[in-house]
Amino acid sequence: DIVITQTPLSLSVTPGQPASISCRSSQSLLHTDGKTYLYWYLQKPGQPPQPLIYEVSNRFSGVPNRFSGSGSGTDFTLRISRVEAEDAGVYYCMHSILFPRAFGQGTRVEIK
């Protein structure tokens, strides 16, 4: 099975400052169809997760453009250009190149 590792596990950020979360996969997530199946989700306190990024770098509908994703193969990054108070929560990356799908452990982002 593919193992997904996120770093750091927690992050404290001042509003207006950038933030970055890393996600590493134990195997390449590049499919033979040319797509890379790596997703990012955010779970705000007391809520179900909500989608942020699909296939490495594409924002889901309605996601602010301060969120961006990058990477390839086994190494990926989620960046928030200027953190806002509403960005607090736990961020998860997930692969879906094969079964079983797997999430990373989550990165808790606290706003100072």
Add this chain to the structure above:
Amino acid sequence: EVQLLESGGGLEQPGGSLRLSCAASGFTFSSYSMSWVRQAPRKGLEWVSVVSSSGDTTHYADSVKGRFTISRDNSKNTLYLQMNSLRAEDTAKYYCVKDASGWGAFDIWGQGTMVTVSS
């Protein structure tokens, strides 16, 4: 409005069974793969199972394989998860999730239903 509404959670003894349901509305249910994702108290997310749009293909996490069965009724716009031989480690909130692409693009999540397995 696109909505997923889970039900069927509750307290069950180890070895018991529960069936979760997820009623979908606001989209063409029969066109999308659907998944269950769970979250144990104060823990991270764990993918549990997926069923294809037609219902003829399913996959499971190793932790539930042979005990849980995912199914759907497209005529009722409803997703199910039959959970047998429940264990304490199955205690979690179970989320019903719509997959926009069939490849893990989980664009719509329900509010979840809590399952507690305890004697």
